[in-house]
Amino acid sequence: MANGETVTTIRVRYSETDQMGTFYNARALEWLECGRNEHFRTIGLPYTEVESRGVFLPIIEAHIRYRGRARYDDELQVVTRAAMSGNARVRFDARICHRASGAPVVEGYTIHACTGGSGRPIRPPDWFVDALGGRPPRAS
Amino acid sequence: MANGETVTTIRVRYSETDQMGTFYNARALEWLECGRNEHFRTIGLPYTEVESRGVFLPIIEAHIRYRGRARYDDELQVVTRAAMSGNARVRFDARICHRASGAPVVEGYTIHACTGGSGRPIRPPDWFVDALGGRPPRAS
Amino acid sequence: MANGETVTTIRVRYSETDQMGTFYNARALEWLECGRNEHFRTIGLPYTEVESRGVFLPIIEAHIRYRGRARYDDELQVVTRAAMSGNARVRFDARICHRASGAPVVEGYTIHACTGGSGRPIRPPDWFVDALGGRPPRAS
Amino acid sequence: MANGETVTTIRVRYSETDQMGTFYNARALEWLECGRNEHFRTIGLPYTEVESRGVFLPIIEAHIRYRGRARYDDELQVVTRAAMSGNARVRFDARICHRASGAPVVEGYTIHACTGGSGRPIRPPDWFVDALGGRPPRAS
Numbered sequence: 044m045a046n047g048e049t050v051t052t053i054r055v056r057y058s059e060t061d062q063m064g065t066f067y068n069a070r071a072l073e074w075l076e077c078g079r080n081e082h083f084r085t086i087g088l089p090y091t092e093v094e095s096r097g098v099f100l101p102i103i104e105a106h107i108r109y110r111g112r113a114r115y116d117d118e119l120q121v122v123t124r125a126a127m128s129g130n131a132r133v134r135f136d137a138r139i140c141h142r143a144s145g146a147p148v149v150e151g152y153t154i155h156a157c158t159g160g161s162g163r164p165i166r167p168p169d170w171f172v173d174a175l176g177g178r179p180p181r182a183s
Numbered sequence: 184m185a186n187g188e189t190v191t192t193i194r195v196r197y198s199e200t201d202q203m204g205t206f207y208n209a210r211a212l213e214w215l216e217c218g219r220n221e222h223f224r225t226i227g228l229p230y231t232e233v234e235s236r237g238v239f240l241p242i243i244e245a246h247i248r249y250r251g252r253a254r255y256d257d258e259l260q261v262v263t264r265a266a267m268s269g270n271a272r273v274r275f276d277a278r279i280c281h282r283a284s285g286a287p288v289v290e291g292y293t294i295h296a297c298t299g300g301s302g303r304p305i306r307p308p309d310w311f312v313d314a315l316g317g318r319p320p321r322a323s
Numbered sequence: 324m325a326n327g328e329t330v331t332t333i334r335v336r337y338s339e340t341d342q343m344g345t346f347y348n349a350r351a352l353e354w355l356e357c358g359r360n361e362h363f364r365t366i367g368l369p370y371t372e373v374e375s376r377g378v379f380l381p382i383i384e385a386h387i388r389y390r391g392r393a394r395y396d397d398e399l400q401v402v403t404r405a406a407m408s409g410n411a412r413v414r415f416d417a418r419i420c421h422r423a424s425g426a427p428v429v430e431g432y433t434i435h436a437c438t439g440g441s442g443r444p445i446r447p448p449d450w451f452v453d454a455l456g457g458r459p460p461r462a463s
Numbered sequence: 464m465a466n467g468e469t470v471t472t473i474r475v476r477y478s479e480t481d482q483m484g485t486f487y488n489a490r491a492l493e494w495l496e497c498g499r500n501e502h503f504r505t506i507g508l509p510y511t512e513v514e515s516r517g518v519f520l521p522i523i524e525a526h527i528r529y530r531g532r533a534r535y536d537d538e539l540q541v542v543t544r545a546a547m548s549g550n551a552r553v554r555f556d557a558r559i560c561h562r563a564s565g566a567p568v569v570e571g572y573t574i575h576a577c578t579g580g581s582g583r584p585i586r587p588p589d590w591f592v593d594a595l596g597g598r599p600p601r602a603s
Contacts, residue, residue: 054360056353056356056357056360057356057360057370057481057482057487058353058356058481058487058489060481060482060487061477061478061480061481061482062477062480062481062482062484062534062535063239063241064482065241067477067478068212068216068242068245068293069209069210069212069213069216069478070209072208072209072212073209073336073338076208076209076336076337076338077336080334080336080337080396089396090337090396091395091396099203101203101205101249102208102249103248103249104246104247104248104249105208105245105246105247105249106244106245106246106247107244107245107246108243108244109241109242109243109244109245112302114482115371115482116360116369116370116371153208162252194500196493196496196497196500197341197342197347197496197500197510198341198347198349198493198496200341200342201337201338201340201341201342202337202340202341202342202344202394202395204342207337207338209338213476213478216476216477216478217476220474220476220477220536229536230477230536231535231536254342255342255511256500256509256510256511343519343521345521348492348496348522348525348573349489349490349492349493349496350489352488352489352492353489356488356489379483381483381485381529382488382529383528383529384526384527384528384529385488385525385526385527385529386524386525386526386527387524387525387526388523388524389521389522389523389524389525392582433488442532
């Protein structure tokens with residue numbers, strides 16, 4: 044299941060609502076992170092271990108489409124997959140939908156660099172790349 | 184200055200940092216909102232007034248590029264501009280940089296629908312469109 | 324189990340850490356809310372239903388003791404109980420500890436007023452008071 | 464003015480509201496931190512410098528009374544003072560009120576331990592204690 048999809052269930056917190064009565068837009072990025080976290084655990088490489096082995100994944104790009112409302116206490120599913128993007132980046136694609144109805148809430152992706160603890164870019168080690176499903180095929 | 188750029192100064196809060204020692208990625212969306220808020224006030228149409236006159240601007244898309252680090256207590260500038268995008272959408276472009284050095288931190292945009300209080304899409308009224316610099320020219 | 328303790332399990336999110344490497348202090352109040360939410364569901368009265376039946380519980384006081392560290396990805400348990408406090412207030416007591424070791428993280432309480440939708444204090448209806456275990460005995 | 468009160472002005476962000484239409488309760492703790500930050504700068508000892516000189520101030524207790532509503536875009540003032548509490552703790556007292564009317568929003572305090580970078584309690588150095596107004600008189 045190294046490169047499959049991981050499903051994470053969350054419940055909209057009161058603190059995540061805003062005065063429009065739906066979730067505040069920045070929370071979507073926090074939910075995507077919950078999805079990444081669970082995805083790493085599912086592929087056998089908890090992100091705490093990634094960092095403790097000296098690989099950090101600072102975000103360099105994020106894109107979100109807001110597809111539908113979600114309200115306080117709604118149960119949502121974050122569906123996440125990941126793949127290397129080039130030699131030194133990781134891309135996560137995610138969609139968030141209502142657990143019961145499947146109605147879409149958010150779609151998006153984030154792209155992350157691979158760095159060492161000092162913030163300097165590194166070529167990610169094999170144990171990391173392998174867990175993410177390997178390097179992408181080279182364009183010929 | 185109705186359609187120029189608005190500069191908003193913020194300071195990175197301790198609550199906005201994460202264990203990597205820089206700001207947590209979702210905070211960028213909150214800072215973009217601070218920029219939109221100040222931009223509306225600057226063009227003479229505080230967003231509180233927009234909502235009290237019955238126009239809401241739920242976000243439908245966001246894109247962020249993370250360009251550099253920012254740490255606790257750093258002073259940042261959010262530079263924001265806005266324009267109608269088609270007949271019923273508003274697009275805000277923003278860049279965030281360090282106040283002292285100008286070093287880039289974030290670049291991004293958000294796109295917002297225009298709705299009434301019930302969440303139903305509306306064609307935005309003239310007072311709103313005019314404040315945003317008018318409708319875009321039609322492609323011929 | 325109307326007036327027992329409810330146990331809610333949460334996992335510390337990356338977004339909840341700060342540069343000190345532990346959770347940011349304000350997150351404790353958000354976790355207490357997760358506990359209240361789950362407690363209401365457990366006693367058969369989801370808080371969404373409380374609000375939809377016209378009872379709101381704005382917070383009027385909070386007290387937190389920080390007892391220990393918790394780090395990104397740690398699993399925590401929020402143990403919550405609730406009782407009427409006087410005729411028109413509700414008090415929630417909570418403690419948060421590490422799921423595996425039981426080591427304490429946070430202890431605290433919040434006190435909430437009962438209001439109608441307009442924010443005006445109300446005497447809470449019987450269905451609400453009964454779910455919370457009834458009115459406290461009067462001092463003689 | 465080493466030990467006087469510091470006034471910090473903030474504006475309620477959209478992200479700080481919740482579906483009740485006022486600020487979400489945990490934001491109060493973030494605002495208190497904004498006040499502490501500004502207070503340290505005002506007494507000539509920015510908190511970034513405190514940490515870079517090896518003194519950390521993890522929170523050990525917080526108490527908040529919610530005194531009134533504040534809505535999106537309201538301008539608030541955080542009035543903060545600080546003093547040593549015993550030999551190795553610092554206590555900050557704060558009140559938050561509406562800038563225009565002075566109407567109260569929040570009153571509270573936080574108590575912080577003094578630790579080194581490893582999290583171990585330390586007796587705070589003189590430069591720190593002096594900036595905070597000195598050690599409290601000993602009870603006789």
